Amino acid sequence: MGKIGRYGEYGGQYVPETVMNAVHEVEDAYNKYKNDPEFKAELADLYVNYAGRPSLLYYAEKMTKDLDGAKVYIKREDLNHTGSHKINNVLGQLLLAKRMGKKRIIAETGAGQHGVATATVCALMGLECEVYMGAEDMKRQSLNVYRMNLLGAKVTGVSSGTSTLKDAINEAMRDWCSNIETTYYCIGSVMGPHPYPEMVRDFQKVISEEIKKQILETEGRLPDAVVACVGGGSNAIGAFYNFIEDKDVRLIGAEAAGKGIDTTLHAATMAKGSLGIFHGMKSLFLQNDYGQIDEVFSISAGLDYPGVGPEHAYLRSIGRAEYVSITDEEAVCAFEYLSKTEGIIPAIESSHAVAAAMKIIPEMDKDKIVVINLSGRGDKDVYSIAKYRGVDINEE
Amino acid sequence: MKNRIELCFENLEKQGKKALITFVTAGDPDLDTTEKVVIEMLENGADIVEIGVPFSDPIAEGPTIQKASLRSLKNGTTLDKIFECVEKIRMKTDKPLVLMMYLNTIFRYGTEKFFALCKQKGIDGVIVPDMPFEERDEILEYAENNGIFNINLVAPTSHDRIKMIARESKGFLYCVSSTGVTGTRKEFKTDFDEFFGTIKKYAVCPYCVGFGISGPEQAKKMSAYCSGVIVGSAIVSIVEEYGADSPLKAGKFVKTLRDAMDC
Numbered sequence: 001m002g003k004i005g006r007y008g009e010y011g012g013q014y015v016p017e018t019v020m021n022a023v024h025e026v027e028d029a030y031n032k033y034k035n036d037p038e039f040k041a042e043l044a045d046l047y048v049n050y051a052g053r054p055s056l057l058y059y060a061e062k063m064t065k066d067l068d069g070a071k072v073y074i075k076r077e078d079l080n081h082t083g084s085h086k087i088n089n090v091l092g093q094l095l096l097a098k099r100m101g102k103k104r105i106i107a108e109t110g111a112g113q114h115g116v117a118t119a120t121v122c123a124l125m126g127l128e129c130e131v132y133m134g135a136e137d138m139k140r141q142s143l144n145v146y147r148m149n150l151l152g153a154k155v156t157g158v159s160s161g162t163s164t165l166k167d168a169i170n171e172a173m174r175d176w177c178s179n180i181e182t183t184y185y186c187i188g189s190v191m192g193p194h195p196y197p198e199m200v201r202d203f204q205k206v207i208s209e210e211i212k213k214q215i216l217e218t219e220g221r222l223p224d225a226v227v228a229c230v231g232g233g234s235n236a237i238g239a240f241y242n243f244i245e246d247k248d249v250r251l252i253g254a255e256a257a258g259k260g261i262d263t264t265l266h267a268a269t270m271a272k273g274s275l276g277i278f279h280g281m282k283s284l285f286l287q288n289d290y291g292q293i294d295e296v297f298s299i300s301a302g303l304d305y306p307g308v309g310p311e312h313a314y315l316r317s318i319g320r321a322e323y324v325s326i327t328d329e330e331a332v333c334a335f336e337y338l339s340k341t342e343g344i345i346p347a348i349e350s351s352h353a354v355a356a357a358m359k360i361i362p363e364m365d366k367d368k369i370v371v372i373n374l375s376g377r378g379d380k381d382v383y384s385i386a387k388y389r390g391v392d393i394n395e396e
Numbered sequence: 397m398k399n400r401i402e403l404c405f406e407n408l409e410k411q412g413k414k415a416l417i418t419f420v421t422a423g424d425p426d427l428d429t430t431e432k433v434v435i436e437m438l439e440n441g442a443d444i445v446e447i448g449v450p451f452s453d454p455i456a457e458g459p460t461i462q463k464a465s466l467r468s469l470k471n472g473t474t475l476d477k478i479f480e481c482v483e484k485i486r487m488k489t490d491k492p493l494v495l496m497m498y499l500n501t502i503f504r505y506g507t508e509k510f511f512a513l514c515k516q517k518g519i520d521g522v523i524v525p526d527m528p529f530e531e532r533d534e535i536l537e538y539a540e541n542n543g544i545f546n547i548n549l550v551a552p553t554s555h556d557r558i559k560m561i562a563r564e565s566k567g568f569l570y571c572v573s574s575t576g577v578t579g580t581r582k583e584f585k586t587d588f589d590e591f592f593g594t595i596k597k598y599a600v601c602p603y604c605v606g607f608g609i610s611g612p613e614q615a616k617k618m619s620a621y622c623s624g625v626i627v628g629s630a631i632v633s634i635v636e637e638y639g640a641d642s643p644l645k646a647g648k649f650v651k652t653l654r655d656a657m658d659c
Contacts, residue, residue, distance in 0.1 A: 012531060014499060016456045017561075018551040018575055020528045160462060161453065173455045178576035180553050277499045277526075277534070278453065290474050291504030292452040 005194025008317055009275075010310035012282045013193040018177045026184075027195040029100045034202065039095065046091045047206065050124065051081045053088075055207075057214035057371070063341050070224065070364035072357070073371045074344070075211050077235060084347065084376030085207060085235045086117035086188060092203035093186045094121045102184035104128045108172040110137055110165035110231065111302035111349060112144025113376055114188030119153035129153035132172045136163035137301045144380055162295045165231075165305045169279055189232025190309035193280030197309050204238025211371055212242050219369060225250040225360065228373035229352040230270070230323065231303035233312045235375035240321060250322065253312060254356035256298035257325035265297035269308040270316060270323035276307075283310045299328040299388060302349040302376075324359075326352040332388055334358060335378060347376030348385065400492040400520045401545055401567040404443055405602045405623065414657050415568070415604055415624025416441055416615070418631055418650055419496065421448040421464035423473025425639050427481040433635060436647030438491050441654025446523065446626070449478060449497035456525040458579025460629040464636065475505055479517045486518030494521040494547065502535060511538040521545035521567050529561045550595060551575065552586040562598035569603040571595060571622060579629045581608035592621045612656030619657050627653060 005011050015023055033039040047053040056079060060072040077085040097105060105127050109115030115131040122129035131148055135157040138145050148155050161167040169192075176185045190197045190204070208226070215223055226243055228236035230253035243249040258266035266272070273284035278293060286294040286306040298304045315321035326334075331348060334355035339345045346354055350373070357372045364370070378385075386393045408415055418437045422430050434445050450465035450473055457465070482493060495514070502510050502524070514522070521544060527534060529548060539546045545567035550558050553575055562569055574586050595603050605618050606626030615625045627650075634649055635642040 013528065014526055014531055015528060016525050016551075017528050017549045017557075018456075018553050018572060020530075020557065021553050021555060160466075166453065170453050170455050174458075174577050177456065180575050274504075277503050279455075285500075287500070287504060289504070291498075291500040291502075292469060293500075 005198065007311045007314035010281070010283050010313045011194055011197060013280065014277050014282065015193045015280050016177060019180060022176065022180045023193050025100065029096055030195050030199050033096060033099060039099070043092055043095055047088070051087045051091060052079065053206065054210045055079050057211060057218070059218070060342050066341060067358065067361045069362040069366065070368035070370045071366070072361060073215065073223070073369065075207060075239065075371055075373045077207060077373060077375050078344070078346065078350070078377035082113070082117045082120050083379070084113040084117065085204060085238060086114045087120070088206055088238070089188065089200050089203040089234060090114070090117040090121045090186060093199070094125055094127065097127070097184035097186070098125055100184065102182065104130070104179065104183045105186050106130050106132065106172050106175050106183055107186045107188060108132045108165065108168040109188065110168070110304055111300065111347070112137070112141040112148070112380065113302060113347070115148050115153070115155070116144055116151070118186050119148040119151035122153060123151045130175070131155050132158055132168040132175070134162070134164040134168050135159040137165065137168070140301050140384055141380055165301065166293065189234040190237045190311060191232040191279060191281060191307065197281065197311055200234050201237045201241060201311060204234050205241040207235065207238035207373065208240060208242035211239065215369065215371065222246055222249055223369040223371045224248070224364065225252055225370045226373065227252045227254065227353045227357040227370060229254045229303060229349050229375060230308060230312060231256070231305045231349065232307070233309035235373055237309065237311055239373035240315070244315070244320060251315070251320065252356055253321060253323040254326045254352040255323055256300055256303035256352060257327040258297040258299070260327055261325050266325070267296035267298045267304050267306065268325040269306065271325045273308070278307060281310050283313045284308050299331065299384065300348040300352065302347070303352065324356050326355045328388070330355040332385060335381070335385055344374070345378035346374050347378045348381040350375045351378070397543065399543060399545055399567065400490065401444065404492050405568065408443060414619040415443045415602065416650070416654055416657060417444040417446060417604055417606070417624055417626040418442040419446040419448055419626065419628035420635060421450055421461060421468055421632055422478045422481065423450060423468035423471055424464040424632070424635055425467060426471055427473065427477055429635070429640050429642060431481050431484055432643035433646045434485050435488055436643040437650045438489050440647040440651040442650050443624070444492040444494060446494045446496045446628070447478065447482065449475060449495055449501055451498040451501055454498060456577055458577040458629060460632050460636070461578050464632045475501060479513055482517045482519060492520040493518060494523060495519055496523040496525070499524050499527045499534060507535055507538050511535070511542040511544055514544050515542035519544060521547050523547045523549070523570060525549065529557070552591050558594050559598045562595055563600055565599070565601050568601055568623065569595065569599055570626070571603050571605045573605050573607040573609070573618070578607055580610035584608065588621050612652045615653045616656040625657070
């Protein structure tokens with residue numbers, strides 16, 4: 001890593017002048033508090049006593065037997081309070097926002113997991129909360145919309161563009177430009193302008209710290225592969241980070257191939273994207289020859305994003321991490337498989353990681369170990385999976 | 397050869413006049429209309445025209461320009477077609493033409509090729525709202541090699557950054573009137589005496605104010621603080637309402653701005 005906020009050529013701070021001082025303010029505050037013992041202690045306490053960390057590293061015995069290859073461990077981020085890894089980041093950022101004296105929090109959300117986590121922690125900390133969500137996603141994830149309302153947050157629908165995550169980010173950025181003095185923008189993934197990719201990664205790296213400790217305790221050695229899904233990439237970077245120096249551990253990210261990467265209906269940035277500058281960062285994006293950002297598609301609202309965090313683009317460019325594309329159909333099959341095999345209903349996002357792992361596990365020797373990062377639980381997805389399978393579960 | 401923007405401000409100063417800079421989104425509803433709108437605005441008192449290159453995700457824009465960008469992109473507007481349009485406009489005028497566009501539309505096109513074409517087709521400057529001062533190296537070398545000005549922006553939230561940005565500005569400094577996105581406003585909350593006081597202290601080129609200026613009265617009032625005013629969304633609204641019939645309407649509106657500023 002060279003310049004501050006850069007991962008090779010990726011990263012940077014490409015935002016309108018109106019928000020530059022606000023971005024610097026976040027950067028200064030983060031640098032001030034990230035090593036502050038009091039801040040760290042308060043966050044560690046919230047991780048344990050509010051989020052329910054450490055999350056389990058579960059040995060999936062039935063899945064291991066059934067796939068007849070490597071041993072399968074599942075990192076249960078779905079068991080965290082609010083049901084996903086998103087709480088790790090939100091607790092960190094909102095502790096910071098409070099120290100910065102901010103009273104109003106805005107966030108974007110795709111599947112609603114980051115929105116729910118933000119609304120939850122705002123309720124806990126007594127902060128005003130407004131969540132931007134694509135109108136299309138509000139339909140797909142109506143349960144999470146109501147959940148955020150219950151928590152006291154205002155959910156604002158965004159019907160510009162494709163009415164999904166990308167447009168929710170655009171609108172949150174516009175809000176930030178308008179309310180810069182009072183408002184803190186809590187970005188949900190390892191994306192956006194520096195310091196967000198670094199800060200969000202630092203708040204998520206607890207996942208790989210725990211995996212490392214837990215696997216050493218149970219197996220006495222490191223895993224052979226860690227698999228995680230990638231939209232913006234926050235759960236994946238969290239699961240990868242402490243293994244980056246352990247070169248024998250394969251790091252595999254699973255992105256959304258939608259209807260297939262040879263169709264136009266996918267969100268496979270790593271497979272099909274090109275270098276661009278958007279949403280505050282230089283990274284890979286799905287775009288046309290004129291730099292117009294593509295409309296993307298995935299059954300998973302959380303992976304339905306036309307870009308990827310800069311550190312992932314960098315890890316791939318140096319060959320340290322590999323990225324595969326998983327179709328809607330593969331993800332739904334994995335969703336059903338894990339539910340039936342282990343009694344764990346995974347988020348449709350995390351199901352992409354399960355599907356990617358299921359492709360490599362049977363090919364591996366039995367003394368090998370694969371860790372799947374199960375970033376979230378799938379209760380929120382039951383309706384859309386039923387719909388995908390042609391089952392009508394609407395109540396009268 | 398001197399940049400047309402510099403010449404423009406030198407002439408205005410001699411005449412004791414303020415600059416009127418107007419904006420239109422290219423390709424809304426089509427590029428033939430854009431060409432006519434630009435010419436009408438220039439013939440009715442605009443000194444500089446900003447041509448907006450539509451982007452799929454214009455994060456600094458309010459609803460009016462967002463919708464215009466979308467209409468334009470739906471009609472198949474591309475940067476290549478916009479350059480063809482600029483070439484036609486340039487045959488009819490010697491006044492400065494500036495492109496306002498998002499960094500990705502330059503970067504993806506090829507920064508070197510882009511600025512070579514700007515020079516060839518008769519563009520004088522670019523305004524890139526999502527490229528802050530610290531990231532200017534993305535384009536600066538290529539812009540300067542082709543004699544194109546990178547117009548810097550300062551905002552009411554820039555505070556201590558104004559000094560650094562103002563000192564390195566060329567052509568004119570774009571002063572954002574208020575926080576938030578583009579679009580007309582009934583009133584401003586910014587303390588203009590303080591904002592422009594700081595800018596005046598450090599500016600090495602003319603400075604103009606934009607964002608939210610909706611009509612003749614505001615244009616007159618705001619021009620008192622600086623070297624000129626920039627009017628965008630109000631014109632884009634006229635194009636939205638009148639479509640192919642908008643050139644004459646836009647021209648008439650620009651004349652009301654000019655008259656108010658000159659009296």
